[in-house]
Amino acid sequence: MCDTAYQQIFPYLPQSLRNLLEALPPEQLRGLEEIRLKPGLPVLLRFDESEALLTSAGNLTSDQTAEGLRLLSPDEMRRTVLLLADSSLYAFEEELRRGYITLNGGHRAGLTGRAVLAQGAIRTIKEISGINIRIARHIAGVALPLLPCLVDAQARLLPTLIISPPRAGKTTMLRDLARLLSDGVGIPPLRVGLVDERSELAAMRNGIAQLPVGLRTDVMDGCPKAEGMLLLLRSMSPDVLITDEIGRSEDATALREAAHAGVAVIASAHGCDEAEIRLRPVLAGLLAENAFRRIVILSRRHGPGTIERVYAPGGEGDIA
Amino acid sequence: MIVLTGGLLILIACVGAGRYAAALLRERCRRLLDADAGLLALSRETGYLAVPLADGLATAAQEAGRAAALFQTAQDTLRRGDGISGGEAWMYALQQTAQLWTDNEAAALSAVAAGLGAADAETQKKHLVLARQRLAGCYRVAADAEARYGKLWRSMGWAGGAVLILLLI
Numbered sequence: 001m002c003d004t005a006y007q008q009i010f011p012y013l014p015q016s017l018r019n020l021l022e023a024l025p026p027e028q029l030r031g032l033e034e035i036r037l038k039p040g041l042p043v044l045l046r047f048d049e050s051e052a053l054l055t056s057a058g059n060l061t062s063d064q065t066a067e068g069l070r071l072l073s074p075d076e077m078r079r080t081v082l083l084l085a086d087s088s089l090y091a092f093e094e095e096l097r098r099g100y101i102t103l104n105g106g107h108r109a110g111l112t113g114r115a116v117l118a119q120g121a122i123r124t125i126k127e128i129s130g131i132n133i134r135i136a137r138h139i140a141g142v143a144l145p146l147l148p149c150l151v152d153a154q155a156r157l158l159p160t161l162i163i164s165p166p167r168a169g170k171t172t173m174l175r176d177l178a179r180l181l182s183d184g185v186g187i188p189p190l191r192v193g194l195v196d197e198r199s200e201l202a203a204m205r206n207g208i209a210q211l212p213v214g215l216r217t218d219v220m221d222g223c224p225k226a227e228g229m230l231l232l233l234r235s236m237s238p239d240v241l242i243t244d245e246i247g248r249s250e251d252a253t254a255l256r257e258a259a260h261a262g263v264a265v266i267a268s269a270h271g272c273d274e275a276e277i278r279l280r281p282v283l284a285g286l287l288a289e290n291a292f293r294r295i296v297i298l299s300r301r302h303g304p305g306t307i308e309r310v311y312a313p314g315g316e317g318d319i320a
Numbered sequence: 321m322i323v324l325t326g327g328l329l330i331l332i333a334c335v336g337a338g339r340y341a342a343a344l345l346r347e348r349c350r351r352l353l354d355a356d357a358g359l360l361a362l363s364r365e366t367g368y369l370a371v372p373l374a375d376g377l378a379t380a381a382q383e384a385g386r387a388a389a390l391f392q393t394a395q396d397t398l399r400r401g402d403g404i405s406g407g408e409a410w411m412y413a414l415q416q417t418a419q420l421w422t423d424n425e426a427a428a429l430s431a432v433a434a435g436l437g438a439a440d441a442e443t444q445k446k447h448l449v450l451a452r453q454r455l456a457g458c459y460r461v462a463a464d465a466e467a468r469y470g471k472l473w474r475s476m477g478w479a480g481g482a483v484l485i486l487l488l489i
Contacts, residue, residue: 014402087409
């Protein structure tokens with residue numbers, strides 16, 4: 001996806017706002033990561049390393065006290081919600097319950113508002129008070145340098161845990177790994193099972209993956225990780241399972257099940273390093289069992305997806 | 321010969337007018353039945369199948385026969401609209417097709433607009449059920465009018481033509 005990925009989200013904005021954003025020079029919008037909308041407040045644009053507010057004159061400013069900031073009207077907020085949901089909120093009840101809507105192109109709109117509860121669980125969100133449109137970026141080939149580190153001497157893929165803090169490229173790395181393994185770039189093609197609980201990896205919309213995940217990738221979308229992994233194991237005979245942000249005991253059980261079936265799992269977890277991960281009992285247990293043969297540490301040091309370290313846990317030393 | 325031809329033409333014209341008036345009553349009943357079929361399709365598409373509203377309206381238009389214009393206009397408006405709600409598109413379509421509906425029928429159909437596309441599935445279904453119930457009431461009135469006045473108009477066409485001929489002769 002190119003630097004103009006942000007243009008794909010303009011149709012989801014009301015015309016009045018769209019006109020202002022479309023008039024901005026492309027170089028000002030380069031690196032745009034998020035658009036945050038709240039009724040009665042200025043439109044906030046978040047970039048790689050900075051933030052800016054939109055003015056009524058169609059400029060960007062970082063001064064929160066500046067005159068003429070473009071405030072979002074309640075009607076514009078309502079229209080944005082309808083545009084995000086194709087004027088069909090009833091068709092997005094599950095997405096509203098989860099708090100986000102996946103958009104064409106794999107972008108995502110996070111929603112906040114008044115939660116309606118049923119039996120203690122969120123049934124839906126009403127009176128939407130905040131929208132955060134996050135622009136998805138697929139960086140083709142970002143996982144290419146990583147791939148040789150994840151196979152053994154017999155070219156078999158090894159179970160891998162990718163660790164990184166938020167916004168450091170875990171999802172991008174997992175997605176690109178799925179694509180490379182599935183399409184057989186660098187190694188012979190593999191059948192990939194992708195469990196995409198939060199619709200971030202493949203960004204499925206109407207049954208179509210909005211981001212490239214490879215020819216031989218089967219996607220279980222919106223499915224709890226453990227159930228999704230077991231389901232794929234039973235029904236799709238994958239060579240490798242990929243999922244993000246494991247941490248529950250059910251995930252560990254599914255991971256062990258996959259290992260017993262001879263299927264490598266590539267998973268991710270929030271954290272800065274292995275020590276931080278070991279503070280979480282389920283992950284500590286998995287590491288103690290040697291469930292992962294490779295650990296990858298990512299950061300944002302040179303942009304999202306910077307590979308800091310690849311190593312084999314248990315003292316085998318750094319691979320890269 | 322001229323008198324006979326003139327009389328025949330008068331009779332044809334009067335019978336035609338009577339039949340036309342009766343056909344209008346029959347047409348109204350059929351249009352209401354078709355509108356109900358469209359609403360049923362919309363309810364199915366948006367409730368059970370949960371398809372996007374514009375697609376649901378397009379399918380409903382295909383199944384709505386004589387009332388297709390209402391659903392089609394709503395769909396077109398929705399697709400063109402800048403974050404327009406389903407209710408707004410529906411009310412616009414109702415205005416654009418006002419010549420098809422009596423005031424009562426338009427009021428019954430306007431019940432569809434409440435929350436269309438902007439409410440959860442359950443609420444939307446309730447509004448559609450309500451609209452169909454009100455439309456069923458309109459149909460009963462229209463069917464009653466057709467039963468009462470349809471035959472009357474047809475008979476009046478013949479009788480009126482005959483009377484006019486006799487008067488002119």
